[in-house]
Amino acid sequence: MSKQQGNSITPLGYVREYKSLTNRVSLVCYGNRATLESRPPKAVSTLIPDGSRLPRGTPCSVPGKVVNNDTLLEAKALIDDGFSPVVLNMANARSPGGGFRSGAGAQEENLHRRSNLEFCLLHEVKQKRLKYPIPEFGVVYTPKATVFRSSEEGKYAYLSAPFNVAVLSAAAYNRPSLGSNTLRSNYIAAMKKKVQAVIRCALHYGHDAIVLGAWGCGAFKNPPEDVARVMAEVVAEEAGTCRVHVAIIEDYNSRRNRGRSGISIIDTFRDAIESRKEGSTSREN
Structure with a gap:
């Protein structure tokens, strides 16, 4: 097992720990103790090959919100407030978890280090023939x-x-063709179809x-x-009464990536998402 300080672990230490475990196990945590079970639980994840074909939502009546937070921590806050949230796993289309075994640090890798999501995507699947890559407008729904x-x-x-949360795994385009940035x-x-697929799947499953x-x-x-603009459009057009929180950690990387506008990523999304609050008839967010 990897070298740890107390119950904490570094990303590299996590990789070492992960490689020391057998591939087909279910991890169930009780406080700070873990029990490894050899039997995988029942299949739960479901592939929706084209989520954009699901029924269209209704115009948004609750303003979107952009927060400086981790996606799982934001989901936990919503759970504590009595909501039933679903988290977007910003997935690698070809490999569950992306580069989390090698120490990569994007959002998907972070989710996989902190949960049993990889097991859900690899083994807890209703369609036995589900294989990566995820289809272009496909979404994998994991309810727990x-x-x-x-x-x-x-x-x-x-x-x-430990807590349970629903997850939607879907992939953005990887280095798409650009014209003048x-x-x-x-x-x-x-x-836009990809964002529609995610929103419609969330509504379809009652979140x-x-x-x-x-x-x-x-x-x-x-x-x-x-x-940000596409996301804001779809949220305004289809989110209905669903709360939509965009969680972005404001750090060195997000401030450095200023894009065309010259402002940070989190401010770019705030300008797009929260500007639509004006004229809303919703209750207070």
């Missing part, structure tokens, strides 16, 4: 992933009280809150201005 570690800032310490029109239209992020705006090099 167990989160048992804290955030990277918390050094991935074991949680004293802007998504080409065909990619903008397709990205009253969605935690999104700066989808594809990191290593996948999608311009944040374009993604």
Whole structure:
């Protein structure tokens, strides 16, 4: 097992720990103790091959919100407030967890280090033939992933009280074709279908809150201005009474990636998402 300080662990230490475990196990945490079970639980994850074909939502009546937070911590806050949120796993289309085994640090890798999501995607699947890559407008719905570690800032310490959260795994375009640092029109239209797929899946499965992020705006090099605008449009057109929180950690990387606008990623999304509050007839968010 990897070298740890108390119950915390570094990303590299996590990789070493992960490689020491057998591949087909279910991890169930009780406080700071873990029990390994050899039998995988029942299949739960479901592939929706084209989420954009699901019924369209209704115009948004609850303003969207952009927060400086981790997606799982934001989901936990919503759970504590009595909501039933679903988290967008900003996935690698070809490999569950992306590069989390090698120490990569994007949002998907973070989710996989802190939960049993990889097991849900690889083994707890209703369609036995489900194989990566995820289809272009496909979404994998996992109704209950167990989160048992804290955030990277918390050094991935074991949680004293693990919690369950629903997850939607969908992939943005990886380094799409740009024109003058802007998504080409065909990619903008397709990205809108991707966001529609996520929103419609969340509504289809009865969730009253969605935690999104700066989808594809990191290593996948999608311009944040374009993604934020498309996301804001779809939320306004289809989110209905569902709470939509966009969780983005404001750090060195997010401040450095200023895009065309010259402002940080989180401010880019705030300008797009929260500007639509004006004229809303919703209750207070």
